[in-house]
Amino acid sequence: MADMSLRGATCISRAHLDSIRSKVLEPHDDYNTERLRLKALSDERASKWPNTLQAGRARKERARLERAAAEENERIEADALEATLQAENRRVQIERANKVLFDETDKVKTLHGKMLESDAIKENEALVAYKKQIAVLRKAQDAAFVEQQRQALEAADAVELKKYEEARQRAMQQRDAQNKQLDELKAKILAERAADKKEGQLLKERAEKEAADLRAKELARIAKSKEHNEATRAANQALQAFKLKELERQKEQERAIEAYSTKKANQMVNAFSVLLISLLLFCSMRIALSKYELCLEQVQFEACAQTLTLFAICCVCVSLCVCVCVCVRTRARALQSRKTLVRK
Structure with missing residues (x-):
């Protein structure tokens, strides 16, 4: 019977039950306090959100304050640097003025003159010593260059002499070979002359025969050319007569056309x-x-x-x-x- 009565019941948690009891049992002041607490909790959570209007305004304000602070720090640093530079310039100018005043005294001028004279003497002595060293070095360099040139000339002479001997030997060998080739060439030329003489006789006879044939062919060609020229001349005369007749006929036609046009x-x-x-x-x-x-x-x-x-x-x-x-x-x-x- 008890199971039948509990079958339609709903189960809730203890925290939910306590919340319901607190809302029912607590007075109205506690309700306002809870609302304020929840609002403060909501505001605290909302303050941590980066995408709200208030957070954007606060972020812009912080950025503006940071820029203003940075600009102020830069101005302070620039002013300090400017003050340092001004102080350094004043110190340098004071030192320069003091040095000018100190250098304008007679004792200092005398001291400077003596120091310049001493420096000039030392410089002249150093220059003389440097010139002597240069002269010694130049003499040594010239002697070394002369020796080097002498050795180079001796080596070049030896090389040229060796080349001359080798060239003379080659020339002698070439002369012997050329003499041998000349003897062979003379014998070959004499043999070729004898063969050419015999071949020339044969060529002469053949040329005479070919010349006779050519003369006969040329005479036949000339006769044929004359006949062809006569035929061409006759054809040209006939063509000219035909052209004259055609010209007369065209003129007659033109005159008839002109007469007809005039008549009309x-x-x-x-x-x-x-x-x-x-x-x-x-x-x-x-x-x-x-x-x-x-x-x-x-x-x-x-x-x-x-x-x-x-x-x-x-x-x-x-x-x-x-x-x-x-x-x-x-x-x-x-x-x-x-x-x-x-x-x-």
């Missing part, structure tokens, strides 16, 4: 002139008749007379135009006939 042009000019004259005559007559009818309707006899006079003038003008066109055409035909005669 004259026909077109005549047609245009007749058309223009007809048009002018028609217009003039039409205008004159219109004015004449208008004058008759208005019973203006003077205007009618003027209109008839104008009509007569128009007829005269048209006649003059016809005469000018006929003259121009006659002149063009005369020029064309003259050109044709000149070409012929």
Whole structure:
């Protein structure tokens, strides 16, 4: 029965149970105290977090204070270094001024003069000794160089003498070999001359025979060339005659084409002139008749007379135009006939 009653129960830890009892049993002041404690604990934990706004502000503030402190330390060090340099400069200037004042006294000037004279004497003595050492060394060096040159010349003479003897021996051997080669060459040349003489006789006979053959071939070639030249000349003459005929035919065609073109042009000019004259005559007559009818309707006899006079003038003008066109055409035909005669 007891097991059946505990089957639906929930188990909790003792700490959880104590926490529940403290919240239920403790008064309200203890609750505020616990809240403050938890807040202080949370603030302490948050102060250790590096990524909060407060931590960033604090870090920036610390960095600013550290930079300010570093700059201040640098300024202090620079001021101390500047003070040290100024003090050193003042000391050097004071020492230089004291030395100048000390050197300006007569005793010091005399002492300096004596010291300079002593230094000059010592320097001259050292220079004289150095020159003597240089002279001794140069003499020894010259003697050693002369001895070295003498030994080198003796060695060179011995080498040259040996080379001369070897060259003379080689020349003697070469002369003997050349004499032997000359004797052999003479015998060979005499034998070759005899053979060449015999071969030359044979070549002469062969050359004479080949020359005769060549002369015969050349005569045949010349005869054939003459025949070919005659045939070529005849062909050239026939070709020139054909070209002249073709040229005459082309000129005849050009003259026929030009005559036809001139004829057509004259026909077109005549047609245009007749058309223009007809048009002018028609217009003039039409205008004159219109004015004449208008004058008759208005019973203006003077205007009618003027209109008839104008009509007569128009007829005269048209006649003059016809005469000018006929003259121009006659002149063009005369020029064309003259050109044709000149070409012929």
